[in-house]
Structure formats: C-alpha cells, structure tokens
Amino acid sequence: AQSVTQPDIHITVSEGASLELRCNYSYGATPYLFWYVQSPGQGLQLLLKYFSGDTLVQGIKGFEAEFKRSQSSFNQRKPSVHWSDAAEYFCAALNPDNYGQNFVFGPGTRLSVLP
Amino acid sequence: DTEVTQTPKHLVMGMTNKKSLKCEQHMGHRAMYWYKQKAKKPPELMFVYSYEKLSINESVPSRFSPECPNSSLLNLHLHALQPEDSALYLCASSHGATLVIGELFFGEGSRLTVL
Numbered sequence: 001a002q003s004v005t006q007p008d009i010h011i012t013v014s015e016g017a018s019l020e021l022r023c024n025y026s027y028g029a030t031p032y033l034f035w036y037v038q039s040p041g042q043g044l045q046l047l048l049k050y051f052s053g054d055t056l057v058q059g060i061k062g063f064e065a066e067f068k069r070s071q072s073s074f075n076q077r078k079p080s081v082h083w084s085d086a087a088e089y090f091c092a093a094l095n096p097d098n099y100g101q102n103f104v105f106g107p108g109t110r111l112s113v114l115p
Numbered sequence: 116d117t118e119v120t121q122t123p124k125h126l127v128m129g130m131t132n133k134k135s136l137k138c139e140q141h142m143g144h145r146a147m148y149w150y151k152q153k154a155k156k157p158p159e160l161m162f163v164y165s166y167e168k169l170s171i172n173e174s175v176p177s178r179f180s181p182e183c184p185n186s187s188l189l190n191l192h193l194h195a196l197q198p199e200d201s202a203l204y205l206c207a208s209s210h211g212a213t214l215v216i217g218e219l220f221f222g223e224g225s226r227l228t229v230l
Contacts, residue, residue, distance in 0.1 A: 034218055043119075043205055043221035044158070090157055092219075102171060103219055105157035 002027050004093050004106035012112040019078045021109050023091030026072065031093035033074040034103075035065060038088045047089075048076060061085070086113040118142050121206050121222035129230050130196060136225045138189040138206030146170075146211025147189040148219065149181060152203045164189060165211055196229045203227075 003026045013019055025031055032051050036044040048059030055067040065076035074091060091106040119140045128134050138147065146165050150158035163171035164183040178200075180192040189206055203224045210217030 036219075036221075041203070041224075041226070043121075043223040044207075044219070045221070046218050049218050088155075102160065102163070108155070108157050110155070 002031070002093070002095065002104055004091050004104050006089075006091055006106040006109045008109045009107070010110045010112065012114060013081050014114045015083050016080050019081045019085070019111070021076050021089050021091075021111070023074045023076070023106060024072050025074065025091075025093050027093060027095065029096050030069060031096055031104075033065075033067065034092040034094070035059065035063070035074070035076050036090045036092060037061075038090065038108075040087075044090065050074060081111075081113055083113045083115065086111055119206055119208055119220050119222035121204075121225050123225060124223065125226045125228075127228045127230065128193065128196065130198075132196075133192070133194045135193065136191040136204055136206075136227070138191075138222055139187055140208040140220070141187055142208060142220065143186075144208035144211055144217075144220070145186060146209045146217075147183060148207040148209075149189070149191050150205040150207060152205055152224070158205055162191075193227070196227075198229050201227055201229045 005024045007022050035048040037047050038044045047063050048065045050057050050067045058064050063076050063078050067074050089109045093104050122137045148163050149161040152158045160173050161175045162181045167183045178195045182190040203226050205224045206222045207219040209219050
C-alpha cells in the first residue's frame with residue numbers, strides 16, 4: 001500500500017537553531033513529493049515540491065529539501081528557525097501515474113519554537 | 116493570499132439542519148477536492164471532482180453530498196450531521212489534467228461545529 005510516514009510527531013527547537021523534518025514514502029515507483037505547512041486554524045500552504053531532476057529543491061521561507069531515492073526519503077531543512085515557523089508540517093505524495101489525483105499525506109510533525 | 120476561497124469560515128449547526136459549504140477557485144484548475152481534518156491529524160480525502168465529474172468518493176456517509184456546478188465552484192451539502200462530523204473542512208484544487216503534474220492549492224477551511 002502507498003504510504004507516507006513522518007517519524008517525528010513533535011519537535012521542539014530554539015529560535016535560531018537548525019531544523020530537519022523527516023519524511024519517508026512507500027510507493028511502487030518514485031512519487032511526486034511535497035511539503036506543506038499549516039498554522040493553527042488555517043489551510044495548508046505549499047513549501048516545497050519534487051517532481052524530478054535536481055534532488056535538492058529550494059522552497060519558500062528559507063526551507064530546502066533533499067530527495068534520496070536510496071532511502072525513500074524527502075527530508076526538509078532550515079538552517080535557522082524563526083518563531084513564526086512554529087506550525088504543523090505535512091509531507092505528501094502523489095502517484096507518478098497521476099491518475100485519480102489522490103494525494104497521500106503523512107501524519108504530520110508539529111514544530112514548537114522556544115524563544 | 117489564497118486563491119481558493121471557502122465560505123463560511125465558521126459554521127455551527129444542529130443535527131437536523133441543512134447547510135452548505137462553498138468553495139471557489141479561478142485558477143483554471145480542473146480538479147477540486149474536499150478534505151476533512153480533525154485536530155492534530157492530516158487532511159483526510161473525502162471527494163475529488165475531475166473535469167466536473169465525481170472521480171473519487173472515499174466511502175463518505177451520504178449525509179455529505181458534494182456538488183460541482185461548474186469548473187470554478189465546489190459545494191458540500193450537509194444534512195443530519197453528527198457531532199463527530201465537527202472538523203475543519205478544506206477545499207483544494209489542482210491542475211488536474213492527466214500527466215500534468217500539479218500541487219494542491221488549499222483554501223483556509225470552514226470550521227464546522229455540530230451540536
């Protein structure tokens with residue numbers, strides 16, 4: 001079955017510290033991969049996406065992510081976290097055949113930022 | 116600014132009421148989605164419309180009835196809901212064309228409370 005996992009349910013970092021959020025997928029073929037961020041009570045905003053090509057992708061808000069086929073991972077990083085980054089982060093995948101448009105979401109990682 | 120607009124932002128209804136949630140996008144997207152999200156959980160797919168035809172129904176109870184009047188509008192009609200249906204209902208859209216990769220664009224959601 002197709003699935004997306006995020007091993008960390010909750011991460012706490014200090015403002016200014018670096019951050020890594022982990023995402024693993026289980027698909028028959030390499031899916032298209034996305035990271036979304038959700039602030040409390042809001043919709044989801046796209047941070048990053050990977051379709052093909054360069055395995056290091058740059059996103060908004062200073063985030064970058066690296067696709068590693070050998071590890072079935074799409075982890076994202078930020079060198080210096082800001083208090084406004086506190087939110088819920090969801091990794092998502094889409095079957096590469098694109099039929100059905102069925103995006104699969106991971107369970108989410110909640111990020112808390114200490115002053 | 117989100118390009119997917121949802122109304123109302125908040126809705127309180129009794130179990131015998133009939134109400135509707137509305138979603139609108141003007142990006143020319145041909146796939147539109149309803150997701151249900153409970154607190155601290157990822158979005159859960161309910162329905163997908165592709166080219167104004169229902170393409171995915173994730174075994175959603177019949178008290179939820181989707182409607183896609185045209186390519187820009189998506190409604191979710193609610194009737195005889197249960198308190199456990201209280202959640203954030205998210206609308207999303209994507210390019211939707213076969214073999215055209217596109218991410219999901221989300222609205223800010225409609226917060227539904229069923230009394």
